Amino acid sequence: MRLEKRAQVSQAMLWGSPILAVLLTLVAGALLFVVMGYDPFASLRAFFVSPINSTYGLSELAVKASPLVLIATGLAVGFRAGVWNIGAEGQLTLGAIAGGGVALLFWGMEGPWILPLMCLAAIGGGMAWAAIPAFLRVRLGVSEILVSLMLAYVALLLLSALVYGPWKNPEAFNFPETRVFSDSALLPIILPGTRLHLGVAVTVVVVLLAWFFMTRTLFGYQVRVVGAAPAAARYAGFSRDRMVWISLLASGGLAGLAGLFEVAGPVGGQLLPTISPGYGFTAIIVAFLGRLNPLGILLAGLVVALSYLGGENAQIEVGLPQAVTGVFQGMLLFFLLATDVLVRYRVRFGAPRLAGA
Numbered sequence: 217m218r219l220e221k222r223a224q225v226s227q228a229m230l231w232g233s234p235i236l237a238v239l240l241t242l243v244a245g246a247l248l249f250v251v252m253g254y255d256p257f258a259s260l261r262a263f264f265v266s267p268i269n270s271t272y273g274l275s276e277l278a279v280k281a282s283p284l285v286l287i288a289t290g291l292a293v294g295f296r297a298g299v300w301n302i303g304a305e306g307q308l309t310l311g312a313i314a315g316g317g318v319a320l321l322f323w324g325m326e327g328p329w330i331l332p333l334m335c336l337a338a339i340g341g342g343m344a345w346a347a348i349p350a351f352l353r354v355r356l357g358v359s360e361i362l363v364s365l366m367l368a369y370v371a372l373l374l375l376s377a378l379v380y381g382p383w384k385n386p387e388a389f390n391f392p393e394t395r396v397f398s399d400s401a402l403l404p405i406i407l408p409g410t411r412l413h414l415g416v417a418v419t420v421v422v423v424l425l426a427w428f429f430m431t432r433t434l435f436g437y438q439v440r441v442v443g444a445a446p447a448a449a450r451y452a453g454f455s456r457d458r459m460v461w462i463s464l465l466a467s468g469g470l471a472g473l474a475g476l477f478e479v480a481g482p483v484g485g486q487l488l489p490t491i492s493p494g495y496g497f498t499a500i501i502v503a504f505l506g507r508l509n510p511l512g513i514l515l516a517g518l519v520v521a522l523s524y525l526g527g528e529n530a531q532i533e534v535g536l537p538q539a540v541t542g543v544f545q546g547m548l549l550f551f552l553l554a555t556d557v558l559v560r561y562r563v564r565f566g567a568p569r570l571a572g573a
Contacts, residue, residue: 219561226559231512233555234505238519240551245544254534262533263526263544273525275410279482280524282419283308283474283492285517287499289426290470292508294463296430298443301464303349303364304471305496306371307342311472312479313375314341316487319401319480320383320394330400334476342472343465345371350464354457360464368496376489383487397485403477415477420514422470427510439463471496493524501549520545 245263246256267273287304294301301307315338322330349363379392387395403413430436442449442459449456478491502520506513527541 218564219557220564221561229558231507233558234507234552236555237548237551241544241548244547254536259530259534259536262530264522266533267522267525267529272410275407275412276525277518277521278416279411281517281521282416283478283495284499284502284520285514286419286422286474287471287496288502288506288513288517289423289510290467291499291503292510292513293439294467295503296443296508297439297459297463299460299463300361301346301364301467302361303368304467304499305492305494306368307345307468307471308475308492308496309371309375310345311338311342312475312487312491313378314338314472315476316394316479319397323395323398326398326400328400334401334480335473338472338476339469342468342475346464346468350461353460375487379487379489392489394487397480401480402485403481411482413481415481423510423514430510498545501545505552
């Protein structure tokens with residue numbers, strides 16, 4: 217068996233390899249369950265079927281997928297342009313801090329203007345945090361990968377400092393949490409009896425708008441050219457620095473909005489020391505699983521969100537350890553990278569034929 221370079225990129229494998237990666241992850245997961253001493257069929261059922269066999273389960277899947285899709289859509293813009301924002305977790309956290317700060321500023325007040333103002337503050341907070349690596353990249357040539365990643369941990373420490381310090385609820389018996397936001401600062405529920413909130417609908421709208429801009433506008437064309445052929449982009453007059461700014465600010469703003477949607481929705485309307493199970497990092501997997509296409513990211517987000525729900529459900533039904541969620545996400549990324557080889561290479565069996573034979 218050998219790999220043979222294709223004459224051109226295989227469009228079939230470009231979209232088929234993520235599906236193959238998911239199937240290989242299922243097979244590897246089943247084998248892992250056997251090694252651990254669990255029934256593989258019962259475990260896979262608890263992981264991938266039981267969490268979504270009801271309306272409530274499907275709504276929870278959408279709630280889990282929303283921040284992943286929103287962040288990954290922003291990241292995909294930068295990744296296509298060759299701008300590598302790895303610190304979306306920090307931008308999510310800053311968005312939650314900025315938007316939550318507005319809610320606390322107007323705590324006890326009601327009004328339809330509070331939630332939109334929180335959204336604007338969250339977008340601004342995420343963009344401001346992303347502007348730091350953008351500035352350092354454009355002005356000093358510093359890698360945005362390292363700067364954005366390190367700033368993610370700074371943001372988490374800032375959040376802890378606030379909820380343990382000046383923003384701590386004085387009536388919370390010394391627990392590290394802020395006051396609960398007023399009703400006007402919470403996301404409206406769009407499906408009674410579930411946690412499906414308005415932010416999910418906003419995420420779908422953002423995905424459709426991103427798809428339009430990336431596939432039907434000059435901006436999307438510039439993004440693809442800058443990422444795929446930098447020399448051609450310079451010849452055409454497309455500014456690389458401008459693309460760095462746009463990519464990082466767009467991804468930072470969407471990550472910040474995702475952070476607000478979490479604290480004003482599933483988290484329960486308050487800031488806590490931890491508001492995300494790592495959505496900013498997991499969204500990188502979602503972006504590549506969706507082939508950096510907003511519509512593909514929407515489907516990929518649902519698949520990866522199921523790993524979160526499945527991990528929680530499998531702990532209850534089968535007794536699997538909590539770490540199994542991270543293991544599945546890691547295997548998915550591994551197989552995705554492995555099957556990506558098939559986009560540019562094909563597998564051949566037998567000895568290679570000699571020229572002229």
